[in-house]
Amino acid sequence: MNTALLDNVFWHALTGAQAALSAGTTRVRRYARGFSPIVAFAQPQAPDFDALRPYCDVGEAFYVADWSGPVPMGWQLHAEATMHRMVWDAGLPAEEPIEALPLGPEHAAQALQLATLTKPGPFALRTIELGRYWGVFESEGEGARLMAMAGERAHAGTLREISGVCTHPDFQGRGLARRLMLKLLREELQRGETPFLHVMRSNAAAHGLYLRMGFRDHAEPVVRVLANQ
DSSP: OOHHHHHTHHHHHHTTTTGGGEEEOSSEEEEOTTSOOEEEESSTTSOOHHHHGGGSOTTOEEEEESOOSOOOTTEEEEEEEEEEEEEEOSOOOOOOOOOOEEOOGGGHHHHHHHHHHHOOSSOOTTGGGGSOEEEEESSSSTTOOEEEEEEEEEEETTEEEEEEEEEOGGGTTSOHHHHHHHHHHHHHHHTTOEEEEEEETTOHHHHHHHHHHTEEEEEOOEEEEEEEO
């Protein structure tokens, strides 16, 4: 595993495998509009917010990780916390069958609705295009409710982020999200990739679950939400 990639993983994703889905310069990049509102800097402790301004709208808010310096003029800090950056540290997990469907553009609105309700992290209408997404539906056919989902977001080198893991409150307690994660983990490991994920430090229950599954803590970076004024 390349630790240097993991330490500034969104920058390496936005300038590498996902460069075509991003916008910016050699100093700052963001996922393109419609994807997850995430920004990354070439030098996180010396961020060039002036270079970012032409690539964002007034009032647009972004998640920024790995940076804890003073907030520059013209930007407003909306939130600040820390999160665990975790990387897979086990073998191929056992398969736990689950009836899941791959999510495509026709499911984008449902996925966004579920993410808006459950708040698994920065999510937008086209986020499910960043990687493989799986969902479990209440029933088949048009109008079937999306009960749970999990997918892939950042892709840097052989690192693949598991993200968007969430379950509708009406269907929690069935292990749906965990089994979807296991499905993704097996797929990534069989492709020779290294899974990683982020979980907020305040979410002790999820952090404990991921440790038991086979992830280990790599770092605890700051994450901020800032808006362009």
